[in-house]
Amino acid sequence: MNKYRSLYNTTLSLISNLLLVMGCFILCRIVFLAENYNAFTELTGGRLWKMFGGGFMFDTSAILYTNLLYIFLMLLPLHYKEKGIYQKITKGIFVATNLIAIIANLVDTVYFQYTHRRTTASIVSEFKNEDNLGGIFGTELLNHWYLTVLVVLFAYALYKLYRKPPVAKIYNFPLYYLTHVLTLGIGIYLCIGGMRGGFTGMVRPITISNANQYVDRPIETGIVLNTPFSIYRTIGKTPFAVPEYFDREKLEALYTPVHLPADTVQFRPLNVVVFILESFGKENSGFLNEELDNGTYKGFTPFLDSLMAEGLTFKYSFSNGMKSIDGMPSVLSGIPMFIEPFFLTPASLNTISSVGGELKKKGYYTAFFHGADNGSMGFEAFARTVGYTNYFGRTEYNEANPGNKDFDGHWGIWDEKFFQFFADKLSTFQQPFATALFSLSSHHPFAVPTEYEGAFPKGNVAIRQCIGYTDHALKLFFDKVSKEPWFDNTLFVFTADHTNSPERPEYQTECGLFSVPVVFYQHGSNLKGYVKDAIAQQIDIMPTVLSHLGYDAPYISFGCDLLTTSPEDTYAVNYINGVYQFFKGDYLLQFDGKRATGVFAFKTDKLLEHNLLGQLSQQSAMEDELKAIIQQYMTRMNGDGLVVTK
Missing domain, CATH: 3.40.720.10 (Alkaline Phosphatase, subunit A)
Structure with missing residues (x-):
């Protein structure tokens, strides 16, 4: 069996590592809910199950967007990826990109209390003229020190639990390349479907508004969504700029x-x-x-x-x-x-x-x-x-x-x-x-x-x-x-x-x-x-x-x-x-x-x-x-x- 390890070792490692990130995203949602529990009412077990179920789809999409480069590098049909230095680079990319996504989720755990929605790409325009963000961010770090501790723990988990594919000798290069080309093709198909939220032509790529089908109140979409997804799906979507035509x-x-009823309506x-x-x-x-x-x-x-x-x-x-x-x-x-x-x-x-x-x-x-x-x-x-x-x-x-x-x-x-x-x-x-x-x-x-x-x-x-x-x-x-x-x-x-x-x-x-x-x-x-x-x-x-x-x-x-x-x-x-x-x-x-x-x-x-x-x-x-x-x-x-x- 070890003779054919080179045909599947990077693929198994990829799947294992993406599941690791999924676990991190689920934990982020639990932390988000715990931090903002008072913002929600009547959260029964059944409703939470539905929200978390819907959240799995949005997490999958966000994780695939975040890891596109990493996935490509792991599935690339070149035998050079079996080298140790190549795998060190891919691990660095994996840890860095996913840690940024996790930090975005945790930051929004606090920011949600002020906006009552997940942060979108419009945040860049919203704060582009602010020069006091450093102080505000520092204050919130002190007030929510435990989230900083969580960032460190997540970073440690991503680094230590990362499954690095063992170096495998290639015995049959034609078979190696055929297998990895097929794996790349299947991976591309699965990534596209996962990012879109479905595989059929009847399914439009999911957007942040799709979260509403899993909730009873608009504010609850914060539980279903994750921040990386909300940012990715609104990049390039022009924020509504308010013109100042009139006072x-x-x-x-x-x-x-605003429509007001007449006093005489029945x-x-x-x-x-x-x-x-x-x-x-x-x-x-x-x-x-x-x-x-x-x-x-x-x-x-x-x-x-x-x-x-x-x-x-x-x-x-x-x-x-x-x-x-x-x-x-x-x-x-x-x-x-x-x-x-x-x-x-x-x-x-x-x-x-x-x-x-x-x-x-x-x-x-x-x-x-x-x-x-x-x-x-x-x-x-x-x-x-x-x-x-x-x-x-x-x-x-x-x-x-x-x-x-x-x-x-x-x-x-x-x-x-x-x-x-x-x-x-x-x-x-x-x-x-x-x-x-x-x-x-x-x-x-x-x-x-x-x-x-x-x-x-x-x-x-x-x-x-x-x-x-x-x-x-x-x-x-x-x-x-x-x-x-x-x-x-x-x-x-x-x-x-x-x-x-x-x-x-x-x-x-x-x-x-x-x-x-x-x-x-x-x-x-x-x-x-x-x-x-x-x-x-x-x-x-x-x-x-x-x-x-x-x-x-x-x-x-x-x-x-x-x-x-x-x-x-x-x-x-x-x-x-x-x-x-x-x-x-x-x-x-x-x-x-x-x-x-x-x-x-x-x-x-x-x-x-x-x-x-x-x-x-x-x-x-x-x-x-x-x-x-x-x-x-x-x-x-x-x-x-x-x-x-x-």
Whole structure:
């Protein structure tokens, strides 16, 4: 057996040493919890087990990031790595890099008491102008001397318990190199999966916001996360810099996201069901494009169009982002995407509310549905963060339908099947309830179930038949729920997360790329009428829903109430490639954060061909309002100001 030791000795040592670091990270989490125990409440054994289980995934990712160089050196298929001097160098790299990561964890054990969150890469910007950090750090070392002792003990453990591969003679060089090339390939695959937090294409690389799916309160993410991971995953993510456009008094006068109820409101406990329809851009709707093809355009969403005709819809309606992960915060929490997707920023650990979160205060049952693998796209974590108590994903679907063959082979459960599951579940919930569903079938590779091949118009781009399929699934959903006793007492909301595969020139502009439907429907209600020239956006959904219900408490949303705001005062905001866009009245203003770069009459100049910069009297007022929105946004993101505090 010793004859073949050279084929596996460095690999075994690598695994052993990475497990040593994992043990150190787990101990750091225990120390963190002990030091900050008073910051948390009701930490039962079951909840701690769940948090530590989630923490294992984040620790794995952080350890792999920290040890990338060490892993590469240990797996490098060169026989020189068997030399003693080579192994001394790799041991030095291992001890040094991991000790830095452990120190970061222990430092945050103290710093967490002031920030109530794990430190991110933005700490560099936060303290770049401070010249008293040395004194502060020294004082804290004295106050927490035991942590310094722990650093010494961890350093000693890393050095003494390090498993150094024994020097092994190579008897068969071809076999040696073949084995180590294969080992390197397997190691690369495992590292990528470990750093991402999963191996399937449906799993986005985990970020700090994913920690929310393991906790009941945002502050508890500090237990799940570790500091190296939080820093690594926010490097390069531009921190929200607060512009100083206005003083506080003028800022509040120009714009505030705080919504205050009128004194006369009376709350109505209607059920609320929100559909976020994957890629359902406005271009797919015949109802919203009556002028196309000389009035002959039919579109691909006949059922949704029929609801629009009976509900409240808006001619000029927009998304506030361009990705699925942008859609959920915008639709449910009134948070647009500025600079970086909200999910991917440190602000995702702020205290946040939502339609469900506010209604939960009124005793509502709340739940979120998405047919993909649980945890996919960070939806489960966000839903839990903002107040949706229960989450129903592919796991829950499979539990309710054992042995089913409803997986689409790529993303999750086919929309028709999952919508029926959603309908069945709604009828079991205690009323009033507030739920939301994010569809998935209208997604690349743009397939439909075999039995529906050729059943829906394909148009000129592949996604059209998928849009038709999901629209049909929506019809079947309504065929079922319209017979339920709770149906007439339910407000339905429909929008898209973003656009996809634009075909016509007007939908390929900076305006068209954000054009999605926004629809409110309640059977037998006064929510009817095609508001021809009003602007609407995803972030208006939360205030409009709460207004329709007569919600009587203050909350924060960056949108406006479409039921009480006059059409000339509604607006939309979004961000694309470093440029903020502001739609109001007849015009679109583009602004790079310092100056306006374009003004377009977007309603008539549909291809945005004529820049009216500097030619309109409205430009100055539009700039001021947009600046105020940006300043409020950045201030509240950095200051954890996304909920109303007493």
